[in-house]
Every structure is written in C-alpha cells, then in structure tokens.
Amino acid sequence: MVAAAEVARAQVPGAAIDIAHVDHAFDIDGAELKVLDDVSLIVEPGEFVALLGPSGCGKSTLLRLIAGLDKPRSGTLREDEVGIRGPHPSRVVVFQDPTLFPWRTVWDNVALGLEAQGILKKQRHRVDAALDLVGLTDFKNAYPHQLSGGMAQRVALARALVNDPKVLVLDEPLGKLDSLTRIAMQAELVALWQRKGFTTLLVTHDVEEALVLANRVIVLSDRPARIKADIVVDRPYPRHRGDPHLADLRRQILGLLGLEATW
Amino acid sequence: MSTFSLSDAPAGGIARSSGLADKLREVAPGIAAALAWAAFGAACLVREDVGDWSRTTDLAIAAFVIAGLVLVVSVAAAQLGRVGSALRKRSPWLLALGVFFSLWELASAKFAWLPLPFFPPPQAIIEVYTDDLPKLLDSVVASIKLQLGGYVIGAAIGFVTGVSIGWSTRIGYWVHPVLRFIGPVPATAWLPIAFFTFPTSWSASTFLIALATGFPVTVLTWSGVASVPTAYYDVARTLGARPWFLVLKVAIPAALPHVFVGLFMGLGASFAVLVIAEMIGVKAGLGWYLQWAQGWAAYANMYAALLVMSLLCSGAITLLFKTRDRVLVWQKGVVKW
Numbered sequence: 258m259v260a261a262a263e264v265a266r267a268q269v270p271g272a273a274i275d276i277a278h279v280d281h282a283f284d285i286d287g288a289e290l291k292v293l294d295d296v297s298l299i300v301e302p303g304e305f306v307a308l309l310g311p312s313g314c315g316k317s318t319l320l321r322l323i324a325g326l327d328k329p330r331s332g333t334l335r336e337d338e339v340g341i342r343g344p345h346p347s348r349v350v351v352f353q354d355p356t357l358f359p360w361r362t363v364w365d366n367v368a369l370g371l372e373a374q375g376i377l378k379k380q381r382h383r384v385d386a387a388l389d390l391v392g393l394t395d396f397k398n399a400y401p402h403q404l405s406g407g408m409a410q411r412v413a414l415a416r417a418l419v420n421d422p423k424v425l426v427l428d429e430p431l432g433k434l435d436s437l438t439r440i441a442m443q444a445e446l447v448a449l450w451q452r453k454g455f456t457t458l459l460v461t462h463d464v465e466e467a468l469v470l471a472n473r474v475i476v477l478s479d480r481p482a483r484i485k486a487d488i489v490v491d492r493p494y495p496r497h498r499g500d501p502h503l504a505d506l507r508r509q510i511l512g513l514l515g516l517e518a519t520w
Numbered sequence: 521m522s523t524f525s526l527s528d529a530p531a532g533g534i535a536r537s538s539g540l541a542d543k544l545r546e547v548a549p550g551i552a553a554a555l556a557w558a559a560f561g562a563a564c565l566v567r568e569d570v571g572d573w574s575r576t577t578d579l580a581i582a583a584f585v586i587a588g589l590v591l592v593v594s595v596a597a598a599q600l601g602r603v604g605s606a607l608r609k610r611s612p613w614l615l616a617l618g619v620f621f622s623l624w625e626l627a628s629a630k631f632a633w634l635p636l637p638f639f640p641p642p643q644a645i646i647e648v649y650t651d652d653l654p655k656l657l658d659s660v661v662a663s664i665k666l667q668l669g670g671y672v673i674g675a676a677i678g679f680v681t682g683v684s685i686g687w688s689t690r691i692g693y694w695v696h697p698v699l700r701f702i703g704p705v706p707a708t709a710w711l712p713i714a715f716f717t718f719p720t721s722w723s724a725s726t727f728l729i730a731l732a733t734g735f736p737v738t739v740l741t742w743s744g745v746a747s748v749p750t751a752y753y754d755v756a757r758t759l760g761a762r763p764w765f766l767v768l769k770v771a772i773p774a775a776l777p778h779v780f781v782g783l784f785m786g787l788g789a790s791f792a793v794l795v796i797a798e799m800i801g802v803k804a805g806l807g808w809y810l811q812w813a814q815g816w817a818a819y820a821n822m823y824a825a826l827l828v829m830s831l832l833c834s835g836a837i838t839l840l841f842k843t844r845d846r847v848l849v850w851q852k853g854v855v856k857w
C-alpha cells in the first residue's frame with residue numbers, strides 16, 4: 258500500500274486527507290443525535306479507500322464534512338495540511354442520486370464546474386474530454402430525463418472528473434444500479450482512478466464492491482460511527498471476485514459487521 | 521391513408537374497393553362542412569331580413585367562398601400536405617360552426633325567433649367590423665398598451681420579489697407579512713383609491729394591473745425557489761459555485777416551472793382588472809368600448825368587441841404557453857395549450 262501511494266504521489270495530483278478526532282451530531286427535536294464518534298483517519302495521496310458500515314451509521318455525514326458542505330462539532334479535517342473550510346472543486350462529490358440539473362443538457366451539466374469557476378469559455382475541450390471518458394459523447398445534447406440510471410450516473414461522474422479533482426468523494430454512487438451496469442462501472446472506476454491518480458474515498462454498503470475496488474477498507478460501527486477496523490487489501494488490479502484472499506477478507510469484514518451467520 | 525397502387529397486386533381487388541371506401545370516409549367530413557357553410561350562405565339569402573342590415577349579401581358571398589374553399593381543400597387534401605391535413609383535422613369543427621351560423625342566421629335575421637335587438641344576426645356583427653373599424657382598432661391598441669405595460673411591470677417586480685424572499689430569509693422577514701396582508705385583497709378593491717391618488721387614470725390602471733399580476737407571480741416564484749432540492753445546491757457548491765451562481769444558475773432555472781404557473785395566473789387576474797379599469801376610469805380600450813356600446817344599446821357592437829377581446833386574451837395565453845414550451849423544453853409531459 259505504501260508502494261502504491263508512493264507511485265501515485267510521483268505521477269499525480271492526488272491529495273492527502275487527514276481526519277483527526279472528528280465528532281459530529283445533529284439536533285433532532287431538541288435531542289442530540291450523535292453521528293460520528295472520534296473518527297481519525299489518514300488517507301495517503303492517490304489511495305483508494307472504501308468506507309463500509311451499516312446503513313444510517315454516519316458515512317454520508319463524514320463525506321459531507323470532507324467535502325466541506327458541513328462543519329464538524331469538533332475535530333479537524335485537512336486536505337494536504339490545509340484545513341477544510343468549505344467546498345472546493347479540488348474535492349468533488351458524486352452522490353448516490355446523480356442529481357443532474359434537469360434543465361441542462363448532458364454537456365451543460367458536465368460543464369457546470371468549469372462554468373461556476375468562470376473558466377468554461379477557455380476550457381470547453383475539457384468538457385468534451387470528460388464526456389468522451391465516460392463514453393457519452395453521443396448523448397451530449399440529451400436532457401437528463403432521456404437517460405437511463407447508469408447513463409445519468411456516468412454523467413455525474415464526468416461532471417466531477419472534468420474539474421480534475423485531487424480527491425474524488427463517492428457516496429454509494431453505484432447503489433441504485435442493476436448488477437450488470439454496476440460491475441461494468443466498477444471496472445471503469447478503477448481504470449479512471451489508475452489513469453488519473455486522484456485520491457478516492459468511496460462509501461458503500463457492498464463488501465464485495467469495497468474489496469474489488471479499494472486499497473484499504475475502513476469498517477465503521479453502528480451509529481455513532483467509530484472506526485472498527487482498517488484493512489489493507491494488497492492485491493493487484495484487475496481483481497477477480499473469486500480470489501480466495503478476497504473471500505477471506507470478506508468473511509472477516511462480515512464478521513466485524515456482525516453478519517458471520519449469513520456467510 | 522392507404523392510396524391504391526398497382527403494386528398491391530395480390531390483394532388488388534380488395535385494395536381497390538376498400539381504397540375507395542377509405543377515400544370516401546376521409547373526404548366525407550370535409551364535404552359535410554362545405555355543405556354546412558353553403559347552407560349558411562343560403563340561409564342569408566332565403567328571404568328578406570326582418571331588419572335593416574347592409575352586409576347580408578356580402579356575408580352570403582363570404583359563406584359560399586368558404587364552402588368552396590373547404591370543399592376544394594378537403595378533396596385535394598392529399599396533394600396539399602400540411603394545409604390539407606390541418607383542415608381535415610378541423611372539419612368536424614367547421615361543420616359544427618357552419619350549422620351554428622346557419623341556425624343563428626335563421627333564428628335572428630330571418631324569422632326573429634330570438635328577441636331583437638338583444639340577439640343581433642351575424643351580418644350585424646360583420647357590419648360593426650367593417651363600419652366601426654377605426655374606433656374598434658383604437659380600443660384594441662389602447663387595451664394592449666395598458667395591459668402590456670402593467671403586466672410586464674407586475675411580472676418583473678413579482679419575479680424579483682419572489683426570488684428575493686425565496687432566497688433570503690432576511691428579506692422574507694420584511695416582505696412576507698406585507699405580502700400576506702395586501703396580496704389576497706382583489707386588486708379592484710384599490711380602484712377608488714388608485715384613481716384619486718395617481719396623477720392619471722392611465723397610471724392608476726397600470727398600477728392595478730401590475731398589482732393583480734404581481735401577487736401570483738411573487739407567491740409562485742417564491743414557492744418555486746423555496747422548493748429547490750438542497751441537493752442541487754450541494755452539487756453546485758462542491759463544484760465551486762458562489763452565491764450569485766447559485767441564485768442565477770440553480771435557484772431560478774429550477775423555479776421556472778412554478779414561475780410560469782404564476783405568470784399564467786397573473787395574466788388571468790390582470791385581464792379582469794384591465795376591463796374594469798377601462799370601464800370605470802380610462803376612457804379608452806375594449807372595456808370602455810363595451811361600456812359605451814351598452815350606453816347606446818348597440819348590442820352588435822358589444823358582441824363584436826367581446827369577440828375581439830376573447831381573441832386577444834386567448835392569444836395572450838397562447839403566447840405565454842408557447843414561450844413556456846420554448847423555455848421549458850427540458851420538461852417532459854408539459855400540457856399543450
């Protein structure tokens with residue numbers, strides 16, 4: 258893993274993420290709902306880290322803090338030694354729902370980041386390149402309601418990638434896709450990550466997905482989320498779902514999640 | 521639409537007869553419509569008018585011309601492309617109108633089954649359009665000017681206000697109570713006050729029309745902006761969007777479907793105010809023309825003006841819907857007006 262990170266640092270633009278003693282809570286009708294409990298995690302530049310945990314444990318909340326969309330109750334989050342104060346296009350999020358803007362064509366949706374940063378006029382080719390990357394050039398003039406779920410999620414991916422992010426934050430981006438589309442997109446994701454070298458944080462509730470994609474799998478507890486285990490997946494890509502080493506890890510992780518009986 | 525051709529050889533015999541039957545079935549409504557209009561023409565000439573109307577013969581000629589056109593176009597529809605199919609689609613309506621006009625002509629001008637002068641015959645209305653045209657046109661121009669000015673001002677102010685209170689809770693704090701207090705009052709209730717506080721009756725009417733338009737536009741724009749999913753803002757913010765970008769490129773486009781509902785409601789409300797303002801204060805416009813015609817018991821003029829008014833209002837709404845279809849092409853399943 259250190260080797261992988263080293264290689265990544267040499268070629269790329271991936272950033273390190275340093276999460277230190279982060280607590281977070283929500284107020285619901287006056288009562289406090291504790292969501293994150295002393296979460297500390299260092300992600301090396303160019304690493305692919307998967308966050309696994311039961312539904313409702315606080316995974317999305319953690320990602321929103323990393324994206325800078327919300328501020329933690331206590332603790333610090335840093336990107337390359339710089340405190341995270343708010344959203345920045347160097348850390349782009351792909352949400353579970355593609356949330357494309359229905360009034361914009363596919364091309365205009367992908368162009369959103371460059372337009373918001375005021376650099377679209379000079380960099381239109383980047384939009385075309387991003388669309389090409391996800392194989393949707395033919396659909397650039399389509400409106401979101403004309404796309405399938407998988408296509409819409411690919412547009413959301415292109416919309417993130419066009420900004421050349423240092424950190425790609427993925428919140429169960431494949432969660433709602435059918436299994437075939439899902440497997441295809443997992444492969445695309447690994448290929449993109451290997452090519453571009455950005456740091457990737459992927460939230461998923463699918464153990465197999467985490468093992469096929471990530472360098473490291475962080476297992477979180479029930480709410481409030483604590484880090485239960487930090488597992489290195491030291492296997493070369495492309496990975497095979499039948500790999501016995503992965504099967505061992507899978508058993509181990511399901512055990513941590515309290516599901517050994519189902520295996 | 522099957523047209524007979526020799527290459528249909530195996531089923532040739534059947535194709536020939538069913539082709540003919542099909543052709544007849546296609547043309548029949550058009551021919552019936554043409555007959556109805558010819559009947560209207562005949563009704564104009566069948567006997568002397570019971571009153572003194574000067575356009576009876578002209579009307580009869582016009583009806584026969586229309587009948588002829590309908591006949592020619594519907595028989596030759598296949599060769600006429602879009603005009604042909606447009607007419608074919610409308611032939612049931614043309615038929616109904618022809619029948620209606622014939623009955624109306626007989627019931628008013630010929631046998632006076634409907635009491636005169638409250639129910640003038642078609643030729644009396646035609647007479648208004650030909651003989652009183654300048655005054656009617658002046659009224660139309662005056663109405664359009666007044667309506668357009670008030671509507672544009674009201675829509676613009678309503679839109680800006682709606683976006684502001686939807687976006688900023690601080691502005692909402694001040695504007696919302698005022699809106700709740702003043703908005704629901706019918707704009708016409710302001711009429712007496714408006715007419716003596718404003719320098720001219722024209723500016724008073726513009727204010728009232730703007731008021732009637734502004735309220736629904738404000739409320740709907742506001743609700744549109746307020747109901748934009750926060751996920752849209754999250755996406756834009758992580759991509760580097762600043763507040764102005766969020767307002768102009770996220771909130772407003774997302775709210776547009778609501779805004780158009782507001783514009784539509786505002787249009788309806790403002791028509792009502794326009795007509796009343798013209799009747800009471802402004803000495804011009806179609807509302808005033810109606811009032812004037814009533815004063816002289818010129819019933820034909822009233823119907824004529826009413827018809828023009830309905831065409832104008834319907835035209836305005838059509839224009840609005842067409843604009844909406846243009847602006848909201850990205851929406852699926854929009855209602856066609």
Ligand SMILES: Nc1ncnc2c1ncn2[C@@H]1O[C@H](COP(=O)(O)OP(=O)(O)O)[C@@H](O)[C@H]1O
Nearest residue numbers: 283284285292311312313314315316317318319
């Ligand atoms: N904005 C919010 N306000 C109040 N409660 C929230 C909010 N966002 C999330 N929560 C609660 O925090 C908990 C963790 O949510 P989340 O991070 O979305 O879980 P997940 O691990 O499934 O992504 C849930 O119980 C959820 O109800």
Ligand SMILES: [Mg+2]
Nearest residue numbers: 316317318428
């Ligand atoms: Mg979640």
